[in-house]
Amino acid sequence: MNQIEDNIAVSVRDLSKEYMLGGVEQHYDSFRDLLLGMASAPFRRKEILSGKKKENLFLALDGIxxxxxxxxxxxxxxxxxxxxxxxxxxxxxxxxxxxxxxxxxxxxxxxxxxxxxxxxxxxxxxxxxxxxxxxxxxxxxxxxxxxxxxxxxxxxxxxxxxxxxxxxxxxxxxxxxxxxxxxxxxxxxxxxxxxxxxxxxxxxxxxxxxxxxxxxxxxxxxxxxxxxxxxxxxxxxxxxxxxxxxxxxxxILPQYFRDGVENTGVWIQKDESACLRAVRVVDADNNNVLSIGYDQQCRVQIDIRPNRADKDFVIATRLVDELGRDILTSWDTDTLVRTTEIGRLYRVECEMPRGLLRPGRYFILIMIRNSNHGYLDQIEETTLELEVSNLGFTMNNGRFGVVLPTLKWDVSEL
Amino acid sequence: MSSTTKKITTIEPASRFSHFDLQELWSYRELAVMMMLRDIKVRYKQTILGVAWAVIQPLTTMLIFTLIFGRLAKIPSDGLPYPIFVFSGLLAWNFFSSALAAGGTSLLSAGGMISKVYFPRIIVPLASIGVSIVDYLVAVLILFSMMIYYQIAPTLQLLWMPVFLFGLAMTAVGFCSWLSAVTVTYRDFRFVIPFMVQIWMYVTPVIYPVSFIPEAWRWVIYLNPILGWVQGIRSSFLGLPIDWLAIAISFSLTIIIMVIGLRFFEKAEHRFADVI
Missing domain, CATH: 3.40.50.300 (P-loop containing nucleotide triphosphate hydrolases)
Known part of the structure; x- marks a missing residue:
C-alpha cells in the first residue's frame, strides 16, 4: 500500500477530510471582544477537539x-x-x-x-x-x-x-x-x-x-x-x-442525472436562501405531470425568489437525455423581459413545443447564471425527470435525429 | 515513457511533528524572489512619488524628532549632532517596524493565493521583508549624505553593519512568522500590531542613547531583543564603540524568537487554507 502501482498516476486511499464549523473563526467587533475572545479561544478549541461538540464537525470527504x-x-x-x-x-x-x-x-x-x-x-x-x-x-x-x-x-x-x-x-x-x-x-x-x-x-x-x-x-x-x-x-x-x-x-452520467430526480413531479429547494424555489412540469390543463405525450404541449414552471437585481441573473431550462447528451437549452432572455424584485416570489414559465422531443426519458436542469461573466452562480441542478410517451407518435423509422421538429418546406418554380 | 523515473508525491495528514521541508523550500526559491520583486515593484509604482517617498518619509520623521526631542526636550545624543544620531537609529528602527507591519499581515494579504495554490507558506512572510530592505538601502544613502555634511568619516567598523542588519532581519522573521500565523486565525490581531510597534519604539534607544536611562533600570532596556542590533547598526555607521554585551543578548534572544516563531508557524501552516 505504501508503493504506488505502475501505470497508476493518482492513488487515493481511505482519504477523509473533516472541517470544524464555527469553531475557530469568530468575529470580534471591539477590542474588548477581541481580548475576551482570545482569552477564551483555547477553551473553545479544546471543547471541540475533545468531542464535546461533535456536531460542529463536518466530513467533507469520507473514506475516498x-x-x-x-x-x-x-x-x-x-x-x-x-x-x-x-x-x-x-x-x-x-x-x-x-x-x-x-x-x-x-x-x-x-x-x-x-x-x-x-x-x-x-x-x-x-x-x-x-x-x-x-x-x-x-x-x-x-x-x-x-x-x-x-x-x-x-x-x-x-x-x-x-x-x-x-x-x-x-x-x-x-x-x-x-x-x-x-x-x-x-x-x-x-x-x-x-x-x-x-x-x-x-x-x-x-x-x-x-x-x-x-x-x-x-x-x-x-x-x-x-x-x-x-x-x-x-x-x-x-x-x-x-x-x-x-x-x-x-x-456514470445517466446515473447522476437520475439520482437528482424526485419522482413526485415537483422539485422543491430546501435551502431557504436560494433563488430557485421549485420546479414542476404541467400540461395544457395546468395539471402537474410526470409524463407527456409526444403530440402534447407542456410547460416547465420555475418558481424563483430573486436574491439579486434583475439584470444580474438569467434563468435557463436545459434538457438532457438519458445518455447525458444535451438536447436543448433555452434562456428566459430569449423571449422574456423580466422585471422582478428581490425577495418576492415569482413563477417563470417556459413552453415546450409539441412534436419536438423523440419519445424517451429526459432530465430537466434549471440553470441560474450570473449574466455578466458567465460564471456559474447557482449551479445547474437536475430537477425533474420527464417522460415523453409514444402517445400520438406516428413517425416512421426513416426519421433520424435527436429531435423531431417538423420544419417548414416550400417550393417555387424558377 | 519511463514512468519509474517520475517523482512520487505523497500527501498525508499533518503530523504533530511536521517540519519545514528545506529541499522543497529551496525548489521554490524563484517564487520567493518573484514575490519579493513584485512587492517592491508595486510599492514603487503605486505611489506618485515613487522612490522619493522612501526619502521623504524618514527625513520628515528625522526633522520632527530633532525639533521635539533634540531642541525642545534637549535629549542628549552621546556628543553627536542630534539629527544624525536620531537618523542612524531611525534607519534601523524603520526597517524593523515596516518589516513587522508588512510581515504580520502578509498571510492575510495573500489569502486568495493561499486558498487556491500550494507553495510553502513561509515564503509569504519571508518575501514581505524585501520592501523594507529596499527602503533601508535608500535611507542608507541619505545617511551617507548626512555624514558628509557633518564630516563624519565611516570606519572599518562599517563592515559589521550587514551582520547586524541580518540579525535584525532574523528577529523580524521570527516575530513575523508568529504574528502572521496568529492574524490568520484572529483577524483582529492586526490592529494590535501598529499599537505594539509604537510602544516598542519608545523602549528602544532610537531617540535617546542608552546612557539616558538611569543605571539602575538599564537592565530592563537590555531585555529588548532588538536593542543590540539597532545600537550596533548606529555604531557601525558612526564609528561609535560597539556594545558587545547588547549584541550577545540580542543574538541569544533572536535565536529563541526565531525557534519559537518558526515552530509556531510550522504547526499552524496546514490550517491556513481552511481558515483564511
Missing part, C-alpha cells in the same frame, strides 16, 4: 478510494457540497487531509483559479513570470514558452501595459494562457473554464483535450456535463463525501 491510471482524463461530478472541490484541494496540497493517503506520480499542476498572484499594477509580462512561478514553472521554462503564451492569449501589443488597463477578457485570456502552458504529468482543473468569451472557452477546451491526448492525466471538476462528456473518458461521481460510482463517463 480512487485509482486513476496514467493518461486517463477523469471527470469529478457531484452536487454542491459533495466534496469535489475539497478533493481537488487535497490533491493540490492546498489543504491537508484528516486521514488517509494520496500518492501521485509525476509533476502535478493544479488550476483552481486563473491568474493567481496577478497584480493589477504589474505589466502583462511581469504577471506571466509571477503566475508561472506560482504554477511551478522555472524562469528558463517561461522564457522558452513566452512567445506561445503571449500568442495564445492574443495580447502581444499590450505585453508591457499594466494589467489594470486590460479588458476583463484580455485578463482572463492571459491568465488562462499561462496555466495552459504548464507542462505537467498530472493536471488538476477546477471549473476555471467557465470564464471568458465563448470563442476563447472553445480554445481552452481544445487545449485541455490536447492535454488528454498527449498521454497526460487530467482530473477535471465541473458542473458542465457537456464538457465532462467531451473531455473525460471516465468519471467519478461523488455524493456526501463518498465515491458513489466511478466508471466510464457514458455509464
Amino acid at each position: 478510494n480512487i485509482d486513476i491510471p496514467e493518461g486517463q482524463s477523469t471527470g469529478i461530478i457531484g452536487r454542491n457540497g459533495a466534496g469535489k472541490s475539497t478533493l481537488l484541494k487535497v490533491l493540490s496540497k492546498i489543504t491537508k487531509p484528516t486521514s488517509g493517503k494520496v500518492k501521485m506520480r509525476g509533476r502535478v499542476a493544479s488550476l483552481l483559479e486563473v491568474g493567481s498572484g496577478f497584480h493589477p499594477e504589474l505589466s502583462g509580462r511581469e504577471n506571466i513570470f509571477m503566475n508561472a512561478s506560482i504554477l511551478g514553472m522555472t524562469r528558463q521554462e517561461v522564457l522558452r514558452k513566452m512567445d506561445d503564451i503571449v500568442a495564445f492569449a492574443e495580447v502581444e501589443k499590450f505585453l508591457d501595459t499594466p494589467v489594470k488597463r486590460y479588458s476583463s477578457g484580455m485578463y482572463v485570456r492571459l491568465a488562462f494562457s499561462v496555466a495552459a502552458h504548464v507542462d505537467p504529468d498530472i493536471l488538476l482543473v477546477d471549473e476555471v473554464l467557465a470564464v471568458g468569451d465563448a470563442k476563447f472557452q472553445q480554445r481552452c477546451i481544445g487545449k485541455l483535450g490536447e492535454a488528454g491526448q498527449q498521454g497526460r492525466t487530467v482530473v477535471f471538476v465541473s458542473h458542465n456535463m457537456g464538457l465532462i462528456q467531451e473531455l473525460c473518458s471516465h468519471t467519478i461521481y461523488l455524493k456526501d463525501g463518498k465515491v458513489e460510482s466511478y466508471g466510464e463517463t457514458s455509464s
